[in-house]
Amino acid sequence: MAGRQSVCVAWEVGAQPRIPWPLSTKSRRYSVTLGALRRARVRWQAMAAESRRSGVPIDTDELDARLLDDDETTTTLVVGSWAYAGSGWLEPGDAELAAAAAARAREYDRWRSERSTDSTVG
Structure with missing residues (x-):
């Protein structure tokens, strides 16, 4: 078969x-x-x-x-050009949230490094 x-x-x-x-x-x-x-x-x-x-x-x-059709009618859209849309945050609240998340990440990294140095010293 x-x-x-x-x-x-x-x-x-x-x-x-x-x-x-x-x-x-x-x-x-x-x-x-x-x-x-x-x-x-x-x-x-x-x-x-x-x-x-x-x-x-x-x-x-x-x-x-x-x-099992061959899909000859299926098409793929290819985007051939890009345009710069800008950088930064659209709303001040978005910037605040990003800054708070970055501060929390730095605080967590600091806590982990202190924790690892405490466990290796003892």
Whole structure:
């Protein structure tokens, strides 16, 4: 049984695929790729969550096609430019909170160093 079919059969019966031979490789030519399995797992989780939420059972017709589709329509947004937005705090209260947190961190560091020197002296 081919890798794609065995994954789909396992999902259709509700089992986790436990197949004694290697199911996936990095080669698209000979087997299901790891990336395709990851995409199928994400799709399955989304389908299962939607089924639980709506109470409608998962339609198993064409399940393998839906799970292992190549995602040719999926796009990735790449931001090619950045703009400097400024530095500092927007509100005076934010600056006060940051200063208080920094003072507390310095106080804690001082306490830890005093504690470690006290334990090594005695």
